[in-house]
Amino acid sequence: MTRRTSPPFSSAPRTAGVVAALALAATVLAGCSGEGASTDCGLDACKVTFDRNLDASASVLGVDAKLVGADANGVTVEVAGEQLTLSVDQPDAQAAGLYVSLDSLDDSKAVVRIGRNPRS
Numbered sequence: 472m473t474r475r476t477s478p479p480f481s482s483a484p485r486t487a488g489v490v491a492a493l494a495l496a497a498t499v500l501a502g503c504s505g506e507g508a509s510t511d512c513g514l515d516a517c518k519v520t521f522d523r524n525l526d527a528s529a530s531v532l533g534v535d536a537k538l539v540g541a542d543a544n545g546v547t548v549e550v551a552g553e554q555l556t557l558s559v560d561q562p563d564a565q566a567a568g569l570y571v572s573l574d575s576l577d578d579s580k581a582v583v584r585i586g587r588n589p590r591s
Contacts, residue, residue: 508538516586521546523579531585534567538581546573546581563589 507527511518517531521538528537534551541547545558551567563570570589574582584590 508536515588516584518574519583519585521548521581521583523581532569532587534569534585536583536585538583541576541581546576546583548583550585557583 506529507525508519508521508529510520510529510531512531515532517529519529519531519536521527521529523538523541528535530536535549536551537549539547539549539554545556545561547554547556548571549555550569550571553566555564555566555571557564557571557573559573559576561573563572565571568587570584570586572584572590574584576582
């Protein structure tokens with residue numbers, strides 16, 4: 472009697488998929504950069520902390536973001552070439568298919584959230 476056996480399962484395709492997913496995640500996270508700003512990025516959103524006393528800008532999620540101005544009530548930012556005026560309590564604005572909101576504002580910094588989904 473001849474017995475047919477199937478080849479042992481290979482984990483190479485699964486391992487390659489995991490490696491590719493990790494490489495993509497690292498690329499997305501490394502894609503956040505700034506000047507006069509710091510970024511904290513996840514897969515679908517970034518919080519950009521702009522220094523109010525500098526010409527601050529950052530590149531996040533494939534777009535450029537710049538702090539244009541700030542006063543006691545809010546900020547004006549430029550995201551993907553569109554100027555938006557934001558205050559802390561207002562709903563998200565949209566620019567280039569991304570949602571933009573002002574998380575916090577004080578005398579030295581403005582924290583702006585830029586994401587693919589509205590904040591919840």
